[in-house]
């Protein structure tokens with residue numbers, strides 16, 4: 001970037017996980033056959049009236065409170081007027097002058113430093129339908145189909161101040177925001193399904209602090225796309241300015257194939273939305289009691305949990321961060337530790353094979369998991385056997401003790417039995433025994449291998465070493481053990 005500083009602001013749209021839509025009773029299930037979840041209200045047919053979904057407002061308040069915003073006691077819905085085929089009313093109901101929440105912030109760790117980003121506003125609005133073009137875009141497509149299932153699903157739009165300084169910071173912020181909303185249970189935040197979408201405003205300022213023109217980038221539908229698009233755009237603007245050229249105020253889109261931003265339209269061409277208060281909905285007046293109720297029902301948020309994992313359980317910053325970012329793992333970790341198991345041992349196992357096996361999201365119970373840790377830490381089975389048992393637990397749901405019993409996995413510590421096996425191995429390789437006794441110490445490993453092979457790897461290794469060392473002493477000879 002040379003002599004230029006990057007300034008980034010983000011606008012994030014989040015679909016709320018309500019069962020029904022914002023202004024009608026239609027279902028919001030993702031992936032239903034096209035146009036099976038719509039009615040005259042969400043299709044915007046004349047004569048219909050919107051009826052506000054209380055849960056959507058509650059989720060908006062939850063998100064606003066978790067983002068440390070002031071919740072406005074009175075907010076207002078507005079019409080944003082424009083025509084597009086996916087918007088059958090030719091206006092979108094949103095909030096404009098009086099949003100639901102304002103003036104908040106979100107904190108997160110960036111390279112180990114606690115960092116804060118201002119949330120300027122959070123408002124409610126309705127989702128539009130989905131256009132499906134036969135080609136890559138509407139231009140040049142032979143036809144386009146429209147699915148109105150999505151029209152009217154409740155959204156929140158979250159706007160940050162333009163104070164994010166790098167593409168990496170933007171990604172880390174968005175990851176923390178997504179995690180926070182997931183902890184709140186207000187959205188599944190799946191970028192791949194479009195339930196979390198992000199646009200960015202990017203400008204660069206020169207070394208004297210003169211701000212450059214703002215460019216808006218759309219279509220950032222993955223964390224990787226966000227980071228790459230911002231890096232590309234910052235570089236593009238810096239190069240233009242260093243050549244004495246101008247950065248134009250415009251809206252650009254991220255072209256995933258070409259890995260660059262391309263112009264959609266100049267700002268001068270931007271539509272005037274002619275916002276005005278929505279005449280079919282009264283101002284949204286909120287009772288303080290309700291806001292307090294919602295505030296007291298908020299769960300522990302990711303940052304607080306991360307700090308607690310470090311302080312209460314002595315986990316490293318890294319381990320705590322990984323666990324908290326995977327709530328299904330963090331929950332099993334906490335439940336297992338609550339049963340009295342060591343936090344360090346539990347974390348090691350959860351972050352290792354457990355995390356790999358739980359990738360599909362299914363986990364085994366803390367009860368069973370704790371039982372497995374018990375078997376391993378008491379030496380009844382070794383580490384490798386433990387891993388095999390865990391795999392089986394995920395596959396069958398059986399308890400570790402059942403699996404150990406069924407597979408005969410327990411470690412053999414029976415002295416008599418081990419001595420018999422050892423004697424057999426020595427008898428079979430009497431020549432090597434002599435060589436060991438005349439000084440070839442390294443042959444011990446060979447005999448250990450023999451015993452392990454004969455016991456299917458189940459012999460207790462420390463015991464085998466000790467017994468072998470004894471048996472190989474010059475002049476020693478055991479009688480095979482008789483039961």
Ligand SMILES: [Zn+2]
Nearest residue numbers: 024026039042
């Ligand atoms: Zn409907």
